[in-house]
Amino acid sequence: VAKDLGLQLPELRGRGIRVVSEGRTQYFALHGKTGHLVTAERIDREQLCRLVEKCVLRCELIVEGEM
Secondary structure, three states: OHHHHOOOHHHHHOOOOEEEEOOOOOOEEEOOOOOOEEEOOOOOHHHHOOOOOOOOOOEEEEOOOOO
16 A cells, blocks of 8 residues: 555554445455555455345545645
């Protein structure tokens, strides 16, 4: 994520970055030491997308401060 935003890892930590998913369960998180986007919860495709062939989970990355 830091690389995609053009930031160094220490800058990333100081910006109050949050990963927000739709619904109550937050399936993704930002790894504090590496800056990688990781799964935070088990993702069960059959439970989330029973009758849908293409299953998509959307999330937003919120960064505080100016870019």
